[in-house]
Amino acid sequence: MTENGNFKRRVRARAAKTGESYTAARMHVLPRSANDALPEARRLRLAVAQTTHADDPRDTDKLRWSGQEMRLLMRQAREAGARLVHFPEGATSSPNKRIMSEIGPREIGPSDWRRFEWAVLREELDSTRRLARELGLWTVIGSVHPLTAPHRPHNSLYVVSDRGELVTRYDERLLSNTKISFMYTPGSIPVTFEVDGIRFGCSLGMECNFPEIFTEYERLDVHCVLFSSTGGTPANDSSFAAEVQGYAASNRYWVSFSILAHPGLAGPVSSGIVAPGGRWAAQCPADGTAAISLADIDDNPGDIARPWRRKARSGLYEPHRVAGDPRSDARDRF
Template sequence: MTENGNLKRRVRARAAKTGESYTTALMHIRRAPTQERKPDVRRLRMAVAQTIYMDDPRDIDRLRQGGQEIRRQMRQARESGARLVHFPEGTICAPNKRIMSEVGPREIGASDWRRFEWGVLREELDATRSLARELGLWAVIGSAHQLTAPHRPHSSLYVVSDRGELVTRYDERLLSNTKISFMYTPGSIPVTFEVDGIRFGCSLGMECHFPEIFSEYERLDAHCVLFSTTGGVPANDAAFAAEAQGHASTNRYWVSFSLSTHPGLADPAVSGIVAPGGRWAAQCQADGMPAIALADIDDNPGDLSRPWRRKARSGLYEPHRVEGDPRSDARDMF
């Protein structure tokens, strides 16, 4: 009786998880070998960072300080065993729309990108790439990406390998009204890359508001999506954090949530890493200071929910639908 009861519990558990009928779940369990071989799990320790928000690209000293800060966090991440560290949007500098406005600061107009100390930014990014090679650490860094005039820059994520090479770049696609009207050129394609068998997708700015960005990465077999933003508006930050949890739960993958910290801001959101079920696996301290949080992520190989949801979206239900107007059927009952 005990063995039969255990079998029934296993069948009910599988049926509840996959949506299969009791009979189908029983068939699969009876076909499985007595000692089922668990799939190999690929794992990676990653760090997510929060950095002090800096918005004046004319301030050379602050640009230098920003570069030094992210390199300090890279060393801290590597000392903690991380293979990859993920930074916010505009890690070294996220230019302020009023500072950049050619008719500002009172009015917001087209950005004058000649005000950006591009040479200093390049030097800091080069030093960061060199450190990535020295540490054997992957780094994903938010930055404006200069294009040839008269084109506006992209708002981008640079993906730097553990050899210090720029392996790819993601350009924000769904820009805010201010960004598309006055500041940036939108990107056009999703970007994925792999580290130790874990596939990452990239997202940026306000794209957390757009579930299609995240469902696209599910279709591209991402195990983790890296979302970077500047933060700074408590209502938006709270919404982004909740949405990051929702995307992780809906798509059954990890989401890394990295944002800038604004000292003095009441009830700030914090950077963190969300597990596939939607819970926070790690979060930084809410003290407004630069920090990193660490989590061991994996490719979630034993999760049956993700393949079942794909199956459910593939027309599974069409043969079972009954033609007719359900409203008329309801009226016929009375």
């Protein structure tokens, strides 16, 4: 009896720590035979960041401050043992639609991207890339990515390796009405990359409103989706956070939720990491300050829910259905 009680306590402790369901946690704790051993879990320490909101890319001092703040958080993440740090949408600058409007600020119109201090942005990104190499830290950065005129820029996530190399870039695909009408060129493809055997997918902006983005990444076998956002409207709205919790639970993978911090605007929402069960494994302070939070994520090899849900979606139930519409049978009526 004591042994069984200890076993249950270990299962509950793991479930509380990882956010897994009791059943999934039990699969990790349960003793297994040598012929039925689980593959060893691959693990990685992930840092999620929230950086100070800056919306005027004409202001060189603010652009440089944003870069310095990112690099400070990168150093903190590495000191805490992080292998990868994940930053919000517009971590370098999240251009305000009214500031950028060529007929603004009272009216919103096409953005005048000549107002952006592109040379300063490039200097800050280069400094950040060099620090990633120095620290040996994978770094995912939200930034505007310029295209050749007359094309509008992309709203992007840069993925910088621990060698300081830009290995890929994700461009927001499903844009808001203002973004697609006046500001950005949409992206077209999902993006995945791998660090230490952990496979990541990227999402951005308001894409948490589109479940198909997250189910697509489940089909692409990711273990964690990195979702970066400004935080929604209003900035402390909790709906984005609730949506990513649901995707983590339904798709059985980790989700890193990185948003901008708004000084003086405390609220219920902050950056954090959601475990496959839908619970928060880590969260930054919800006080509007720049910060990081960390969690050790894994590929969850003992999870039985994810393969079962794939099987359930593959036509499993069709042979068991009654031919025709059973509601037309008089015997099924009250």
